[in-house]
Amino acid sequence: MTATDARADRSTGRTRLLPPMPTQAERVAELLRESLIDGVYPPGRRLSEERLCEELGVSRNTLREAFRLLVRERLLVHQMHRGVFVGLPTSDDVRDLFKARRTLELxxxxxxxxxxxxxxxxxxxAVDEGEAAREREDWWRMGTANMRFHQAVAGLSESARLNEFMSQVLAETRLVFHVMDAPREFHAPYLDWNRRIHMLLASGDPRRAAEELATYLDTSEDQLVTAFTAMEERA
Amino acid sequence: MTATDARADRSTGRTRLLPPMPTQAERVAELLRESLIDGVYPPGRRLSEERLCEELGVSRNTLREAFRLLVRERLLVHQMHRGVFVGLPTSDDVRDLFKARRTLELxxxxxxxxxxxxxxxxxxxAVDEGEAAREREDWWRMGTANMRFHQAVAGLSESARLNEFMSQVLAETRLVFHVMDAPREFHAPYLDWNRRIHMLLASGDPRRAAEELATYLDTSEDQLVTAFTAMEERA
DNA sequence: CATCGTTGGATTGTTGAACGATACTTCAAT
DNA sequence: ATTGAAGTATCGTTCAACAATCCAACGATG
Incomplete structure (x- = not known):
C-alpha cells in the first residue's frame, strides 16, 4: 500500500473537525482521478481491472466501485463486457464543455x-501561481494554475453544487488537453488575460470582467476546436 | 435470446421489475432513483444493504455499486460503517439548489x-401535461410536469452536460418536496406562470420570458425557504 | 440517580474465489 | 481475401468469509 493520504481538501476547502476517512473505493477513485488529470493514462486507453487492482492492492470489487464514480464524472467511459477506457473527448465534447463553462463562469x-x-x-x-510557473517555464503547473483560476471564478457563485460541477468540467477539460499534447501554446497567452480579469474584479467592475472572460472563452474555444477538428481529420 | 431473457431465467425465475439497462448496477441505480424521486423511501431513512439486496434480488456488491452512483447524485448520503441514508436536505440546500437552477435555467x-x-x-x-394533471387533480403528476417544464427550459441550452446536471438538481429538489409533504400548494400556483413563460418564448421574446422566470424562481425559493426554516425550528 | 466503561450483537467494509457471459483472436476452410 | 468456428482473455455477478466499526444493553462506580 503506497497511497499517501496527504491529499488536499479541494472539495469544500473547509477543514473538517473529524479527518475525513473515506472508504477504500473513494481513495482509489481520488488516486485514479489525479492520475487521469496528470495524464498518466492516455485518453482512449483501456484500464484492465486485473492489472489495476493488482497495482493498487485492492480487490476487483473495490476497484469497480471506484470505476463507477469516475465513469459518472465522464473521466472514464464504460463499455459492456469490454471494460473501462480513459475518456477520449471529441470536438463536440469541447464545444459542450465550453458551453457549460460559459454558463458556470460568466x-x-x-x-x-x-x-x-x-x-x-x-x-x-491562481493568477500569481500561473505567472510564477511561467517564470519557471513549468508549463504543466501553468496549465494547472489556469484551471484553478477558472475554478476560482466559478467559485464566486458560492454554491457547493455549481463548484463541484465546475471541477468535473475542468477535469474533463484536462483530458482534452491530453488528447492534443500541447499545454504551453494553449495556456501561455491567457495568463495576461487572467490578470486583467482579476484586476477588473478586484476593482469592483465585475461587469467588464465578465465581458473580458466572454471573449476569452470565445477565442479559447475557437482555438481548441480548430486544432481538434484538424487532428480528427488527420486521424 | 436477449440479455434480459438470459438474466431472467438465471435466478429464481421471479418476475423482475428492473428496466432494461446496460449493467445490473445501473439498472438498480435507476430503479432506486425512481423510488427515491417518488418518495418510496422517506428522507433520512437508512437503507439496509442486506434487506435491499434481498428485495431486489442482487448481490451486495452490485447494490453497493448502485449506492455509489446515487451518493454522487446527492440522493443518498453515505456514513462510514453506518450505511447509506436517503438525502435529507436542509434550508441551506434549498438555497443552493435554487442558485444552481438560476444559473442553469436563466x-x-x-x-x-x-x-x-x-x-x-x-x-x-410540459405545460400541457401540468394543466391536464391539475384538471384531474393528480397533484403528484402535476409536480412531475412542473419539474419536466424546468428540465425543458434548461434543455434549451442544448448541452448534454448541463442537461444531466439539471436533472440531478431537479431530482434532489424532489427530495426537498418530500421533506415537506405538500406538493399541491407548492406547484399549483406556478402552472399559469409556466404557460406565460412558454408563450413569451414561443412568441420570440426570450428576454421577457427570462425575466418572468427570474421572479418565478425568487418567489418559489422564498416560499420554500420560509416553510423550510419554520419546519426546521419546529423539529 | 447519573455517569461511565464494558460487552455482545448487528451492520458495514473489503477481500478472494468461482463461474457464466461476452468480446476478441486465431486459424482453418472455402 | 472472406467466412466461420473454436479457444482464450476479460468482464459481470454472485457468494461466502472475516475484519472493523457502530450501537444498544448492561452493570460498576461515584
Missing amino acids: PALREATAPAEEAVRLVGA | PALREATAPAEEAVRLVGA
Whole structure:
C-alpha cells in the first residue's frame, strides 16, 4: 500500500473537525482521478481491472466501485463486457464543455458585485501561481494554475453544487488537453488575460470582467476546436 | 435470446421489475432513483444493504455499486460503517439548489433567441401535461410536469452536460418536496406562470420570458425557504 | 440517580474465489 | 481475401468469509 493520504481538501476547502476517512473505493477513485488529470493514462486507453487492482492492492470489487464514480464524472467511459477506457473527448465534447463553462463562469463573475473576500483572493492566487510557473517555464503547473483560476471564478457563485460541477468540467477539460499534447501554446497567452480579469474584479467592475472572460472563452474555444477538428481529420 | 431473457431465467425465475439497462448496477441505480424521486423511501431513512439486496434480488456488491452512483447524485448520503441514508436536505440546500437552477435555467432561456423547435415543443408539452394533471387533480403528476417544464427550459441550452446536471438538481429538489409533504400548494400556483413563460418564448421574446422566470424562481425559493426554516425550528 | 466503561450483537467494509457471459483472436476452410 | 468456428482473455455477478466499526444493553462506580 503506497497511497499517501496527504491529499488536499479541494472539495469544500473547509477543514473538517473529524479527518475525513473515506472508504477504500473513494481513495482509489481520488488516486485514479489525479492520475487521469496528470495524464498518466492516455485518453482512449483501456484500464484492465486485473492489472489495476493488482497495482493498487485492492480487490476487483473495490476497484469497480471506484470505476463507477469516475465513469459518472465522464473521466472514464464504460463499455459492456469490454471494460473501462480513459475518456477520449471529441470536438463536440469541447464545444459542450465550453458551453457549460460559459454558463458556470460568466454569471458567477457578472453577479459578483459584492464578492466574498476569500473568493477573490483565490482568483488572485491562481493568477500569481500561473505567472510564477511561467517564470519557471513549468508549463504543466501553468496549465494547472489556469484551471484553478477558472475554478476560482466559478467559485464566486458560492454554491457547493455549481463548484463541484465546475471541477468535473475542468477535469474533463484536462483530458482534452491530453488528447492534443500541447499545454504551453494553449495556456501561455491567457495568463495576461487572467490578470486583467482579476484586476477588473478586484476593482469592483465585475461587469467588464465578465465581458473580458466572454471573449476569452470565445477565442479559447475557437482555438481548441480548430486544432481538434484538424487532428480528427488527420486521424 | 436477449440479455434480459438470459438474466431472467438465471435466478429464481421471479418476475423482475428492473428496466432494461446496460449493467445490473445501473439498472438498480435507476430503479432506486425512481423510488427515491417518488418518495418510496422517506428522507433520512437508512437503507439496509442486506434487506435491499434481498428485495431486489442482487448481490451486495452490485447494490453497493448502485449506492455509489446515487451518493454522487446527492440522493443518498453515505456514513462510514453506518450505511447509506436517503438525502435529507436542509434550508441551506434549498438555497443552493435554487442558485444552481438560476444559473442553469436563466441563461438557457435568455439566450434562446433562435431555439430548436423540438426544445420549445418540449416546454409546451410540459405545460400541457401540468394543466391536464391539475384538471384531474393528480397533484403528484402535476409536480412531475412542473419539474419536466424546468428540465425543458434548461434543455434549451442544448448541452448534454448541463442537461444531466439539471436533472440531478431537479431530482434532489424532489427530495426537498418530500421533506415537506405538500406538493399541491407548492406547484399549483406556478402552472399559469409556466404557460406565460412558454408563450413569451414561443412568441420570440426570450428576454421577457427570462425575466418572468427570474421572479418565478425568487418567489418559489422564498416560499420554500420560509416553510423550510419554520419546519426546521419546529423539529 | 447519573455517569461511565464494558460487552455482545448487528451492520458495514473489503477481500478472494468461482463461474457464466461476452468480446476478441486465431486459424482453418472455402 | 472472406467466412466461420473454436479457444482464450476479460468482464459481470454472485457468494461466502472475516475484519472493523457502530450501537444498544448492561452493570460498576461515584
